[in-house]
Amino acid sequence: MTDTIQPKRLVFEQLARVAKALAQAGRLELLEALSQGERGVDELAHLTGMSIANTSHHLQTLRDGGLVTSRRSGVQIYYRLTGDEVTVLLSALQNMGERHVAEIGQIVREHFTSDDALAPMSHKELLPLLRAGKATVVDVRPEREYLAGHVKGALSIPLEQLAHRLISLPKSREVVAYCRGPYCLLAFEAVQELRKHGFRARRLHNGFPEWKANRLPLAVGDGESPSPPSRR
DSSP: OOOHHHHHHHHHHHHHHHHHEEEEEEHHHHHHHHTTSSSEEEEEEEEHHHHHHHHHHHHHHHHHHTSSEEEEETTEEEESOOOOOHHHHHHHHHHHHHHHHHHHHHHHHHTTTTGGGOOOOOOOOOOOHHHHOOOEEEOSSSHHHHHEETTTEEEOOHHHHHHHHGGGSSSSSSEEEEOTTOOOHHHHHHHHHHTTOOEEEESSSSSSSHHTTTOOOOOOOSOOOOOOOOOO
């Protein structure tokens, strides 16, 4: 019996390292930032509002937990997620928290759900609209994040440019806006701006990282990447 229990305990001890790496709000923010693409330490520090020293420390903890990997280019170190499994793990954590932690549910209702009168569009709803050319998808993240990877067929219109580019969007089709993830307010603000000017607009449920993690059609740069492999 001891021989059969010990390996399981060893695995659980290593899984606890992963859980420990997640157990800090700043590190979760770093993972959200990295789910948009590879970034350097300086940029991550700027995005999260942490010092470079704290950012480096948290990134090392995430690397020890198997959640990120790094490469060096000159004096700069760049980090990226170890795989889409990290995004799936974060989504599961978010869903569990919203359903079973009262404080999280209240924050989401007050600051996210209440800001959008219409239910967000699911991935399943959007796919046939995209294929039929019946929806215009708008990526309102910064252009660099769009170029690193985006929903296939999406237009890059960073939020600060949206008001000046509304004239280029057809009002005959529904506009679907997305950004970095479920707690990113860029898509909410974009939808409000679009509706104010008479567009039929909704936000995409979740954001680009979840779309990518589900292996849905992607593009990189200004072109398109090959279709993602099907799951087996």
